[in-house]
Amino acid sequence: MAAGMETGSAIDVLIAGGGYVGLCTALALKQGAPSLAVAVVDPAPAGAGSRDGRASAIAAAAKRMLETLGIWQQIEATSQPITEMIVTDSRLRDAVRPIFLTFSGSVENGEPFAHMVPNGALVGALSEACRIAGVELISGDSVADFTTRAASVEAKLASGGTITARLLVAADGAKSRLRDLAGIRTVGWSYGQSGIVTTVQHERPHHGRAEEHFLPAGPFAILPLPGNRSSLVWxxxxxxxxxxxxxxxxxxxxxxERRFGHHLGPIEAIGPRRAYPIGLKLARSFIAPRVALVGDAAHAIHPIAGQGLNLGFKDAAALAETVVDAARLGLDPGTLDILERYERWRRFDTVQMGIVTDGLTRLFSNDNPALRILRDVGLGLVDRLPRLKESFIGAASDVGQAGPRLLRGEVI
Known part of the structure; x- marks a missing residue:
């Protein structure tokens, strides 16, 4: 247990999982309703997340949320705006990769539709902001079990302590233990693919251009980082x-080199290599009595559209707004009628994104000649229709979409 919290403590919201989504949820709750008692428990040692050397794509709407929460100002200097994106479709043995689709990387007033942000800097900034806001951070521990009662949920920690809360938020990842304990089933499947993530250094500048190369085995994404470096999702x-x-x-x-090419000069992998299985997993429900799922605990999708983390930030914004609005009215934020508003807000959007990424994966991760002709003609048509391209940029950035106030850059 943390020094400031004794076993048996009673709080308003307990969040299991101290990654970006869990910390963002905690910060949004505490800033929106300072009177709420909020705690985050995470099995990793204190500061472990800030040592993560990977990077993530943050959509414009999520960036506006981070600005509103006071985080963006701390990490902006380490971020890299994506100013352009190109899409190719070829075989690995092809000598030339024709560009079928190009996107300008800007939305309203020239604002980039996405940024690449170092994971360590993001987690570090969120952790510090949570600490300053008064969120109780409990590291090196986890929720091992919980018991739901009429007006509360009692969480049993792996260390042996207990915490009673009005709402338990599961932000503990795609293999969520709390989701299983809550009896929430999932639907999904494996794609037989794994995503290799690493960082590459190259001789020539990328000028903020992201590249998505559709290859028969799966997409190969080159995402720009500050300096002559890029993050790979392979x-x-x-x-x-x-x-x-x-x-x-x-x-x-x-x-x-066979996949990256030589357009940026000599390249060298400078980061650790990690591979993780890729599949689709959607929770059949995002809520249970006194429990709400956020982030990968609620949904895990293919990285083909780069929207996994942004879906989690949408969850954080929607749940925080739902709970804060209830708290201001003097309502119990853990009751099902309150949580159902959160689920209605997020479920359709999540299922829709799951269907889109699943369709794209099946369309592009193959070498079927008929499908290749169909998709290449489709990409070419999109490239010649400016309004359609603008709609894709809007969808990717989430700017202008109806949704939680934080994603529009408004305080809760």
Missing amino acids: SERTEHADRLVQADEFTFQLEL
């Missing part, structure tokens, strides 16, 4: 991905 057949991650430097470099 989808491969699982058995091949495992071999690549375990391969020697020479073999990995050869396979990397």
Whole structure:
């Protein structure tokens, strides 16, 4: 237990999971209703998240939320705006990769539709903001079990302590233990792919351009980072991905160059290699009595559209607004009628994104000649229709979409 919290403490909201989504939910709740007692419990040691060397794509709407929460100002200097995006569709052996689709990377008033942000800087800034706001941060512990009562939920910690809350938020990832304990089932499947994530250094500048290369084994995304560096999200057949991650430097470099190309000069992988299985998993319900799911605990989708983290930030904004509005009216934020508003707000959007990413994955992760002709013609048509391209940019950035106030840059 944290020094400031004793076993048996009673609070308003307990969040299980101290990643970006859990911390963002906690900060939004505390800033929106300072009187709420909020705690975050996470099994990782204190400061572990701030040492994460990976990076994530943050959509414009999520960036506005971080600005409103006072976080963006701290991480902006370490971020990289995405100023352009290109899409290709080719085979690995093809000598030339024709560009079928290009996107300008701006939305309203020239604002970039997305930024690449270092994970460590983001988690560090959120943790510090939570601490300043008065959120209780409990590291090196986790919720092992819980018991739901009429007016509260009692969380039993792995350390042996207990915390009683009016609402328990599961932000504990795609393999969520709390989701299972709540009896919430999931629907989904594996794509037989794994995502290899690493950082690459290259000789020439990327000028803020992101690249999505559709290859038969899966998409190969090159995402710009500050300086002459890029983050890779490399989808491969699982058995091949495992071999690549375990391969020697020479073999990995050869396979990397075959996919990356030489347009940015000589390249070198400078970050650790990690591979994680890719699949679709959607919770059949986002809520249970006194329990709400956010982030990957509620949904895990293919990274083909780069929207996984942004969906989690939408969850955080929607749940925070729902709970804060209830608290201001003197209502119990853990009751099902309150939580159902959150679920209605988020479920359709999440299922819709799951369907879109699933369709894109099945359309592009193959070498079927008929499908290749169909998708290349489709990409070419989109590239020649400016209004349709603008609608895709709007969807990717979430700017102008109806949704929680934080995503519009408004305080709760």
